[in-house]
Each structure stands twice: as C-alpha cells, then as structure tokens.
Amino acid sequence: MARRYYTSYRRLARLKGPCVKETISYKNIIRNLPQIEISKLSNGLTIGTQGRASAHATLGLYVNAGPRYESAEEHGITHFFEHIAFQSTKTRSKTELRSAMSSAGAYFNSFTTREMTVYFTQCLSPDVPQILGILFECIFNNKLEYTIIEAQKHILSLEIQEYEKNYSDILFDYLHMSAFQGTPLEQSVLGPCDNVTTFNSKLLSRILYQRFTPRNMVVTAIGGVEHNEIVELSNKYLSKMVHVERDEVAQCRYTGADLRYRNDDQPMAHVAVAMEGPSYCHADYNVMTLAKEVVGGWDKAQLGGLAHGSSVARAASHNICDSYKSFYLAYKDTALWGAYFVGSRLGLDDMVSVLQYEWMNLCNMITEEQLDRAKNQLKTKWLSTSESTVRTSHRVGRSLLYRGCHLPVFKGIDVIENITVQDVKSVCYKYLYDKCPVVAATGPTETLTDYARLRSGTYWLRL
Template structure:
C-alpha cells in the first residue's frame, strides 16, 4: 500500500504505512526543532523540555503517564537531536488511541511543575557528568564544537550544568510556544494501523494545535574546522578527524554516504583493513557522514593506544587521500549493497520505518520510496566519488582528541600532510 499522507486543517501532517503481519504500532510526533533552535541563553533547554514533557500534565501525573502506557504493555519515550525532537510510543494495535492521547497530552498540557523541574535538572547534570567521564562520547561533542565554533549547531545537546540549572518553567513554556507549531510537526504511525482511523484519532487530539510556530529559523551554519586536544591520563586515546560534509538536499549527499561506507563502513572497508588489520594501529576505526539541513560533516573516529598515536593520523590521512585517486567498482557495489541492506532491514522494524518517514517528510516535504533511493544510489559513479573525495578532503580539517594525546602531531603538521602529494604521506606514515 505504501505511505499515505494527509494534512489537517491546522497544517499538521499525518502519515502512515501499514506493515503486513505486524501486530504492533510504532507512532510518534516529530518536531522540526532541536538544540540548534535555542537562543544563546537557552543552551540545553530543548533537551530539558523533552525530559519535562513526561513529568505531568493538567490531567495526568508523571506516574499516570508511565503506568497507563505500561499497563497495556506499551513503551513511550522521546529524543532530542540537533534539528529535531521526537516523542514516540509503541503499543499493540488496539491501544493506538491511548498512545496518541498520551502524546497529545504531554504536547498540549504539560505543567512543568517546579519540584519536578528541580529533580530533572539534577538528573540532567548527572547525565552531563557521565558524558564528560566517557571519552568516546565527549570527543564527539568537542569535535562538533570545534567544527562549528561559537554556533548553536556545534553545541552539546545536553547543555552545561550552569545553563540547565538556570531554566525556569516559564522559559520552557516560552521555548515550546515559540518552536512547536503544526507547521513544524509530523505525526507518523507504522505497523498495524489504518490511515483513516489514525488520522481521525490525531484530528481529535491535535487538530486544534496552534498552526504556526513564531520562532525564527536558526542561523545559517558556518563550518570553520580547527583543533581541540584534551590530554587525559587514560589507557587509550579517542580521535576524531573530520571535514566539511554535505547537507541533506545537495547533490553529493548520497555520494558522501557511500564514500563513508567505502572508507570505514565495516570490516571490509579500507580503514578497517589498512589501519586495524594490516597495521594494528587501533582497536576501533570507522567513517561517518552527518547531514544537516544546510551543512554536514564527514569524519573518521579511531580509538588507539598511546604508542600508536603518532603513526595513526598520517595513515588515516593517506587512506583518505587515496580515494581521490582510485575507487574500485567492487568497493562501490559493496557500499551500495550495504546501504540497500540497511534500508531493507530497518524497514522491517515499525519504529525505524516511522522514524524514516518522519525525517523524509521534514527534510524533503514528502516520503521517499526505497526504489527512488536506490535509483539515486545507482546513478553514483566512481568518477563522482573520486571527485567528491578530492573536494571533501581539501577543506580545513577538524581534529578532536581526548586521552594521552601528547604525541599527536601539531595541527600545522597535519595541514601539511593534507597538502602533500600521496607518496610523501605514505613515507611519513611508515
């Protein structure tokens, strides 16, 4: 049957996909507002709002919200990202109306009680402390802060202890009123659901939600790159090396996804084989490409011991530069197969499918079929990938390193390696 989409009179988009042989429904409300939409004095408020939404409404206590969904064996949760916030549930097919009612209640009638707020602020401060004590988490925060210095897109989603403690219930209400409107929201269900019934339930509970969110869109991102190092007395070092990537909407977005798979998308990838298997320079290495609405980052994460840091980065740079010279057809075909398999596997999960549909509607204005995605991938050639690689890895790099990083080459030397011809890079790495 495919994805069906309707729009309510207030502008709220509602989409469903019926998945045969599934007895559950995954559903949620996705809002096109995240940490990037915060003002300078609101660092962490989007994430705090996500927590506080479950702490009581005008008609339900925090206990009521938790117990009512679990009384029917369901699950309810939420998540905050840089550009979106989602509130979602999974229930048996007959309990879909209850799940919609709960989600609508927390979005329309949350109280943000002062005592609950104080407790949740304390919880988030513990979360911030735990992240800081986890090097393979904190290194990514430092990476984005360095790549997008002094911009909301680069700030940690969690906020800081100082900012989180400063927020009042009124500030959370104001942020929600400014950022949450039907024009920025998508309600999606996948699994054992019929479209007309779901639309009716959403209309009952969210049909009167405010049509527009008056908040201004976030400022345009400006990738700057740079260098961050935190020397800690640890057994291993966490290193992220990155470059300016591609936004969701640009031509090279899917090519960038395939390039990340070729470089570090599995055990057969170039980085895994060269850096881990052949040279034994790290115990973990992979590549990634993150797209945002107007920018992106392409990066490599590696975890290594103190004695291998000096050699590791030149070898990483060497492997990146090689992709600008040669990519084999079997590598491209393998990356396409990995992407297709991942797409198919995730589509067998109702929760993953609902999330995919919501993201596509928010980013592209419509759901994109698996066939269309595969057509886009099939049009990507080796020539496009090698050209993209040359352009990506000529941008100013971003380095973030946490751990015993004293032997990591100076940033200026890394810049020099990037500017050097390929054979020289290999020589320095050896």
C-alpha cells in the same frame, strides 16, 4: 534420506510450480511494500504513515527543536523537557499517567539531537488511538509541575556529570565546538549545569509555544495503522494549534580547526578527524553516504581483520588502533564527514596517515570492487532498517521534517546502484581534496599528527 528429500521436492514443485523454480528479486519485494502516505492538516502539520500487516505500531512526533534553536540562556531546555514530558499532565497525575501507560503495555521514549527532538511510542495496533492521545497529552497538555521540575533538575545534573565521563560523547561535542564555533550548532544537547538550575515552568511553556508548532512538526505511524485514522486523531488533538512565526535560524559556518585535550591519565586516545560535507538535503548526500561505507569501520573484536574488504581495516588490524568507524553527521544545511578512532599513543600518527590515504584514494583511485562492496553494505543496512517500525519511523520523520518529502527504499536503492566510480571521485574531490579538516582529540595525544601536516595530507602532489 536423499530419496525422501527428492520426492518431497518433486511434490512441492507440482504444487507450487514457478514459485519454486524462479528466484524472486528483492527489488520486486521492496517495490510491493506498502508505500508512505502523506497528508497535511490545514494548520501545516505533516502526517506520514505506512500501514503494514502487523499486530503492533510505532507512533512518533518529530519537532524542529534542539540546541541549534536555543539561545545561550535556553541552552539545554529542549532536552530537559524530555525529563518532564512523561511525568504528569493537566488531567492526569503522575500515578494515573503511569497506570494508563503500563495497562496498555506501551513503550514510551524520546531523544534530542542538535536540531531535532523526537517522542515516540510502541504499542499494539488496537491501542493506537488511546496511546496516540496519551502521547499528545504528555507533550501539549503537560502540567509542568514545580515539584517534578525541581526533582528532574537534580537528575539531569547527575546525568551531565556521567556524560562528561564518556570520552566518545565528549569528543564529538569538542568536534562540533571546533567546526561550528560561534554558531548555534556548536552547542551540546545537554547544556551546562548552570543553565539547568534556572529552568522553570515559565521558560518551558515559552519553548513549547514557540517551537512545538504545526509547521515545525511531523507525526508518523508505522505498522498496523490506517492512514485516515491517524489523520483524524491528529486533527482531533492538534487542529486548534496555530503556527507561531519566529526569527530565522542563524546559518552555521564551518571552520577548519584543531582542539586537543591532552590527558595522559586516560588509557587510550580518542580522535575524530572530519571535513565539511553536503547537507542532508543536498544532491550529493547519497554519494558521500556511499563513500562513508567504502571507509567502513573495524574493531579488535571482529575476526579476519587482515582479510577485511576495507583497506583501512586491514591496516588498522596491524595494532595501529583498537577500533575506528567512519561517520557522516548530516544537518539541514551542513554536515561533518570523517572518521573516529581509539588507539594507544604510539599509533595515532600512522592511523591518521592511513585514513587520509584512503580519503585521497576516494578522490582519485577508487575501484569498481570497492564501490560494489560499499553498495552492498549500504543496501543491506537500508533493507534491514526498513523491517523495523521504529527505524522506519525515524527515517520517515526526519525526511519529512528536513525535506518535506520521503524517498521510498526501492528508489533509494536505484539511486545508489546508479552511482558510478566517476561520481564518487568527483564528489569526494569537491568535499575532501585540499580542504581544511577539523580535529578533536582527548587522551594521550602527544604523538597525534600536527595540524599543518594534517592539512597537507588533504592533497597529493602531481608532476
């Protein structure tokens, strides 16, 4: 058997030559990937595409819309339109629209964040013109039918009730309410039930007219697509749209605060502790993304907690908590950088101490070994993301919407590899050291660290 393998290898070597003997660097592979092509229509609409040798494609529309741009009366309207968008249009009934979608085998979806709403679809490459036309028709030529609006109000009310049972989602709403109190960014995506009952076609039409405008939107197409074809289709459907000037969005103000909802009936406590970080558009964004990877994440389902590369995970595996994860919620002009953990009432104080020690370690004593591990994790995530047309579409759409440009993956990896230990120390010192944290907690929280002690844990005394 061994001889047979040996002979096969020698034959392969004669056929392939250098291809067998030389190891191809992943950097060379990603540098040769198709690049993102960007165009802008005369009305300000931005279009970004990446053509691939693929039989399918992901098409997306990214809009500067969401709770951050909503008044108190409008709160929740952007998410509500998600429920209306794929129901009917002015030229197709609900049945006809569903038939057109299903006959092409396309998958339509949408989601809304605090400052962006996204509508995207996956389809076969030959069907791109048809599906992109349906996507645009659903959004910009929607019938806003009364019966559908009333039916979706009831569905959304039930969704809000179910949402309030999700401890994790509610906790992050509490975190934003504390950190950005008195500013639009404190508003949740779903909005209150009282608002849902007042939504109507007139309000929806106004929101679409004011916010779904060319300069506030990005169209993406990733996969088996041609850039010029996408530009022509976008021009065909959206060139007559005009930009509507609107009031400037209010700047968000960060406030160090503490919000705890003690509920001893919950089986576990859910806690989030965060600091204000650099925005998505800031030069320090990549460094803080790398710092997040140093802290990492862990849960009891993972094996090898005691041998984990992260010191926080090693400590957490001693029954301090059930799970934890670091997070970095970056917005246009601000961010929340921190950690979320779930645990029993007896380990909350210890877990906070472990996290704060690691944060101070980032500011003062991070090692090359820790940094290299974090770099490898981050590069792996970016490379795996780049293989998915959906994830690539979301990354390109957000980047073009927020920054007006896109950084290729290979350049992003070069940036990460050039970050030094001193870079991490200085940037983390700027955002984490001796700063006021924001805390949100729900569940049996009686042993959670007092805010005064939390604040004092953001610096180390030196002699």
